Every structure is written in C-alpha cells, then in structure tokens.
Amino acid sequence: MCGIVGVVSNTPVNQLIYDALLLLQHRGQDAAGIVTQLERKFFMHKAKGMVKDVFRTRNMRALPGNCGLGQVRYPTAGNAFSEEEAQPFYVNAPFGVVMAHNGNLTNADALKQEMIQLDHRHINTESDSEVLLNVLAHELAQSSDHGALYPDAIFAAVRAVHKRLKGSYAVVALIAGHGMLAFRDPYGIRPLCMGRSKDGTVMVASESVALEGTSHEFDSDIAPGEAVFIGLDGSIRREQCAENPQLYPCIFEYVYLARPDSTMDGISVYQARLNMGETLAQRVAATVPVDDIDVVIPIPESSRPSATELAQLLGKPYREGFVKNRYVGRTFIMPGQAVRKKSVRQKLNVIGSEFKGRNVLLVDDSIVRGTTSREIVQMAREAGANKVYMASAAPPVRYPNVYGIDMPTKDELVAYNRTTEEVRDIIGCDALIYQDVDAMKQAVGLLNPGLSGFEASCFDGVYVTGDVTADDIYRLNGQRVMTEEDDADASRLSLPNSREA
Template sequence: MCGIVGVVSDAPVNQLIYDALLLLQHRGQDAAGIVTQQDRKFFMHKAKGMVRDVFRTRNMRSLPGDCGLGQVRYPTAGNAYSEEEAQPFYVNAPFGIVLVHNGNLTNAKALKRELFSTDHRHINTESDSEVLLNVLAHEIERCTRGLPLTPSDLFQAVRSVHRRVKGSYAVIASIAGHGLLAFRDPYGIRPLCIGRGVNNTVMLASESVVLEGTLHTMERDVAPGEAVFVDLKGQVHTEQCAESPKRNPCIFEYVYLARPDSVLDGISVYQARLNLGETLAKRVISTVPPKDIDVVIPIPESSRPSAMQLAQLLGLPYREGFVKNRYVGRTFIMPGQGTRKKSVRQKLNAIGSEFKGRNVLLVDDSIVRGTTSKEIVQMARDAGARKVYLASAAPPVRYPNVYGIDMPTKDELVAHGRTVEEVRELIGCDALIYQDVDGMKRAIGAAADTTGLGDLPIGGFDASCFDGVYVTGDITSDDIQRINEGRHAATNEQEEDTSRLALPNAQTA
C-alpha cells in the first residue's frame, strides 16, 4: 500500500509533487521521495518519515525541473527499516530510468534470480520495486537496441513486463530526456488515474483526490494493462499492452485504504461506504433487535459513512463517542501486545456521556487482528456502557493479502480458523455482526458509474483477504508462506505498532 504521483508540465513541478504527496499521505507514512528531471539529469531526495518531515526548504530547492514523480511508502515486502528501500529507485541504463511502484510482485524472488543469471542485472535491496525497475529497464533496452526511443518501443517493453511479472503493480517511471511512462497490471488491482491542469500539465496519481486537490481535471482511470507515455511536451500516447486485461480492483481500497472523497475505477469510495452501511443494517437486524440498541457509534475514521447510513436506516441516534488524537505518531519500539493496548488508548479516548448506561453498537470498517477491537470494546465498557455490540462493515478477514496491503499472516488474523462466536468471545463484545462477502461486493459494485471505463467495466473485485480467491490465479499455499516470510513486520518483542489507529487516517490526512 503506497501512493504514487507523476507530473509533466511547462513549469517547475517540485511543489506540485509535494502537495500531491500530502494528499496521498494516508497511503504510506514510512518513507517519502521525490525525483525531478532537468536537462536529462535527475535530482532526487528521499528518506524515512512523513512528507512534511522529509522535505525541507533546502530539499525542495534542490529539485528543479518540469518533470518528476514521487511516492509515499508503507512497506509490505523487503526491509521496512532501510533508507535504501525508500522510493524512487534509479538505474542508469538504458537512458536513465527512475521508478515508483504501488503494489506487490508475487514472483519477485524468481525474477531476481532470473535478472542475475540471464539478464546480468544486479539487485541491491530486498525491494520488489527494484526488481520491477530492472525488468522494465532490461525490456526497454531489448526493444531499442541503441536506436532512438519511441512510444511504440516503450509499449512493446511493457508488453514484455506484463508477460514476466506477476502480482499487482501501478507504476510511474521517468525516462531521462524523454518523459513519463505509466502502466497498471492486467487486473487493475492497484489504482491509477490521469488528469490535466494549467501550464500544459499532465498528472498521474493513485487517487482522484490528488488531481482535484491540486486543481487538475481528472480525465479517466488508466485501464488495467494499459501503458501511458507522456513526453516532455505534454503529449499523451496510450496503448493497451496486456493480452487479456480485466478490471478487478482491490476491494479493500473501498473498505478502508482510499480517501472517501476519491473515485477509483468509476466507484465513489464514499458512496461505497454508505452502501456498506445499508447492507450491514440488514445484518444487524437479524442479530440484534434495533430496540435493544440505544446509540450507534463509529470507530474513527473510515467507518463513519457506514455507521451514519446504518443508524439512519435503523432509526437510531448516531453519536461520536470516540475522539482520535491526530497528533500522536507511530510508536516505533513496542515491547509486545501489552504496550500495543496502551498505544490504542493514547490514540483514542472515549466520551463517557455517550456510553454511560447505554447499549451501544460500535461500527468499524473491518476487523483484522482483533487486538484493537478488543481494547475498544473494553474502553466502551469502562466508560459505562451496559452492553457493547460490534458491527464490521467488511466480512471476516480470513486470508493473507499478497497484492500490496500490509496484512498479517493467517495465524495473526483473528477470524482465521475461528467461528464468528469464537471471535466474539475473544473480542469480548455482547454481539458481533459481520458483513457477508457477496453483500459487500454488491454494495460496492452498486456505487459504480461505469461510463468512461471504456471496454473494461468492473468485472469483479480482488477480495482475496475475505474469500481466499486470488484473481491472478497463480497463488498457492507455498507462495503465501514465502510471501509471509518476507513481511517487513516481525511478530516479536520489537514489533512496531501497525494497528490502524496508529496511522493518519484517510479522512484526516
């Protein structure tokens, strides 16, 4: 889960890219980087930390040029603690290429061996993004063979990338002296869109909110499998480069990851969350009679639209019962789960008057580990709630995610191998209501406006963390085990606090 942006303009782009990364901060808080291009020379600054901390005035002044790209990173593979794995990544041949990537390659280890033994390329980090960059560079070199670079050469190279690379990837690459190349994987798992602004500016970004927030007009989503080349004059060249593209966006983008004011692949994230609240209301009625509920309270922040819609349909009061401290950052050294609970209380506080003597229905967007949910339920009881019901706008998370979301291993997932009743007992609530998988897909699909999606309307969703169906069709249990071994967060006594309450939320980023 990362956020990427690329810009070609007739004016300097450093400030524009910085502003765009601030709008993408909810997609990654571990590291940030910007590279600009001027007179075939790249200028780069990247480091661990939030955008506002990584880039100071002196850094911005050292980023000249009218073409550039940037990334905010939340690592899902490789070494989360390494400065070297902050993006963008750079190779000097052919031409000089800098790349940013959102997603996760499922065959990165095999590609790394292939790059060394066959392509004679060296990979210096554990990042799959560096692997992807070298595959792209090798294929561009094969297509050009010393000749001047043309858009058709780039599109041929992307076709070869699609054949070699497995997994999810939304990519933007800057090619020295030529412009920006962007493409999505053939399933469109990770989002990418394109828009235009003043000064002949063309912008590509992970979410539409970036275009709107920087006063650009969104033109469309980049289609799954499509490649887009923007030359340094702002002329846009496009071509479909996948043999059998399908539009199967990650459903967790709509459940939690994306900002509510974004539209991804024709689906309004906010409307999707309203719809989830509507279908969840029907599930609540079948479990807890509305007369037994005094108030509906969201767990900040992404669950608010679902909670509001649910409360309205059930005719129940909606109240803000928790206040999130937006100024508490991540806790970097956590001595075990006991301190994890303490960190939740540092980041969330209950308003006692909204709980005392009441039967409360808490609404969350999803439940992953369950440790945060358990602590929040106890907070509600400590604040005086008579009964605490918990409803999740998403189904049980039972399977690992392999496409770029920092999802725990299956043994860490509270719903894996447990019934709903067993999860309820572990969390400690009086009733636990989950969304069902088909209801979630229908609710989010109903928020789609398919006009403008061309020949590839929504064909389905990647909902693998809920239903165990991996849309790329190449994932085995051995693959999941291998990917789990590469997860950046080790579950030991030095574990970072990766609960969602530890991160700036989409609505407050």
C-alpha cells in the first residue's frame, strides 16, 4: 500500500505535490519521491524516509516544471532498504516515461521473464512496480504510430496492459512531452480519484483528502479499468479500457488504511467506520452482559469512530484511556518484534483513572498478530482494570493479502486455525468480540449500492481476481520486504495509522 499523486498545472507543481504527499503520509513512510517535467526533461528526487525529511529546500528548487507526480512508499515486495526501489521509476524509451504505482502484481515474476525474453527490456530491481512500468512502456511503443503518440494509442496501450497484468494497481505516469496518464485495475482494488482547482490544475491522488487539502474540488473516482489522459494543456480524455470491469475495493481501506476524512468509491471512510461500530455493538450485546461494561475505550486512532458509535448504542460512557505519543516512529517500520513490543509502551500511555476499578471494553480496528493487543490488555490490567474486554471492528484476519497490503503469512496471524476463545486466551482479555464478515460487508456496502462487492481476502480467503493459488501465496510470501536484520518477523503490518496489531 502506497500513496500516489499526479498534477498537471499552468504553474510550478513541486510545492503542490509535496503538500499532497504530506496528506497521504499515512499510506507509507518508508520512502518518498517526486518527479517533475520541464519541457521534455524530467527532474527527480527520491530517498528513504518521511516526506518532511526527504525534501529540503535545495531539493524542491531542483524540481521545476508545471506537471509532475509523487509517491510515498509502503513496500510489500522487494527490498525496503534499497533507495533504488523508491518510486517514481523512470524508463527512457519510448518517449521517456516515469511512473508511480500503488498495489501489487501477483504475476510479476512471469512478467519479468516476458520482459527479458520476449520484449528485450531490462529490469534492474526486485520491485513489481518497475516491471509494470516496463510493460506499460513496451505497450506504448507497440501502439504508437511510427513514433507519434495520440490519446487513442495510449488507451490501446492500457488495454494491452490490462490483459497482461494480474493483481492490483492504481497508476499515475508522465509521458515526456505528452501529458499524464492515470489508470486503475479492472477490479478497482486500490483507490484513485481526480479533482480540479479553480485555476485549472488537475490532480489525481489515492485519496480525496489529498485533493481537498490542496484546494481541489473532487471530480470523480477513476473507475475500475478506466484510463484518464490529461494533456499538458489540462485537457482530459477518459476511456474504459478493461473488458469486464467490476468494482471490488479493498475493504481494509475502510477498516484501517485510509484517512477518516476521505471518501473513496462513493463511501465516506468515517461513515463506514461508524457503521462498523453499529454492527459491532450488536455483537458485543450478544456476547457480554452490557451492564457489566463500565466504559468504552478506543485504541487510537482509527478505531475511534467505531468505538464512539458502539458506546452510544450500548449507552455506555466513551472515554479516552490511552494517550498516543505522535513523536515515536510508527511500529510497522521497526525491524524486529522485540522493538515493536517496546514501542507499544513508548507510543501509548494509559490514563489510570479511566481504568482503575472498572470493567473496560477496549475497541480496536483489527487484530492481526495479537502481540500489540496482548500488550495493551496487560497495560489496562496494570492500570487497575477489574475486567478487560476486547472488541475488534474487523473480523478475524485469517488469510494473507496479496493485493498490496503486507499481511504476515498465515502462520503469523493469531486467528489462523484458532477459535475466538483460543485467541482470547492468547491476548489475555476476559472476552473477545469480533465483527462478523458478512455484517461488515453489508454495513459498508450500504453506503454505495453500486459496488459489485469487496476485496476482503484477509477475512474471507476469497481472492477476487480469481487467479491466486496456494502456490502464488507461497511465492509472494517469499518476496515480502527484506530487512537489514535477520529477524523472524519482517512484516510491515502494524500499518501506518496507529499500531502494529
């Protein structure tokens, strides 16, 4: 999962892209990059780290031009410690193309071999995004008319790309001297939307918050399989390039990944979390005597809307029992489990008066490995709680995700092959209440009846592209991000909003 943005304007765009990346920082903190175009020349700067650390004044001055794109990276494959794998990626032929990608290709290995053996293109990193760029570049070369490139030829290239790629991808690319291209996979798994400002600037971004926070008015989501080409003059052409597009957005975006002030595929993320709190309240009431709950306390941050709605429906006080230290590095980028465990205590501090002598219901957005949940339950007990109940706004995470979220292998998932009671015992709480899968889908889906469904494979084991086998999952697990430490727990999923679940 990454955050991407692209801009075409009639004024310099370096600061605008920087501001948009800050608004998308929650989608990735491993690396950041910006590329701009002046005349037919690209100017790029990218490095490991947060946006504010990667770009200094001297870097910004070296990014001239009225169009450009950027990315914040959260790696799911390849080498997280290689700056070469930071995006955007560049290829010089044909025309000169730079690209940023959010998602994960499930057939990257096969495509890489095709690139080398059939298309005679060189792939220099382990990143599937570089493979995608070379597929796009090859198809642009094939569809161009004796070196000339028109929108119809660009859309033909995207149609060919859709036929070759498998997996999830939201893409923004600059074609030197021509304009900006954005497109989305035929299932719309990863988000992408477009907006405009009053001065005619066009922006494409992963989330609507990047548009609104930079004074752009939301125009539309880019549809599954659709391609949008923005000329350097700001003209826009759109075309559906997939044969059978269906909208199956990743439901984990609404559970955890996206900012609550974003709207994605017609669904308010905040409202989705409120709805999940409503259905979770029904589950809690059916599991625990409501009179036995004294207070509802969220695990900051993304569980707050669900916890608020749950507390109101149960008629129980909502209290902030944990204070988050925003200046500690996010746990998902810390290389070892021991470091992660230590970080929980550094990042969260309890307000003892909210726990002492009370039966508390803790609400989290999801439980993945259970290590952080166990630590938080222990913190509540140490603060004097009589009983500690735990409710998850998401169902049990039982399966790996292959579409751009670095879920651990199934053996690392605390709910894999375990009953709720067994998970409760591991976490150490007095009762554990999970969201129901179908109830979650219905609660979120009601907000946009036009959806075909959801990509919810980490909860239900159904991979919507229909081409993921057990062998694919085994192979993709072997490509998970490499660390600099020989540590058994290399996964990044304590994802970027709050903690390592």
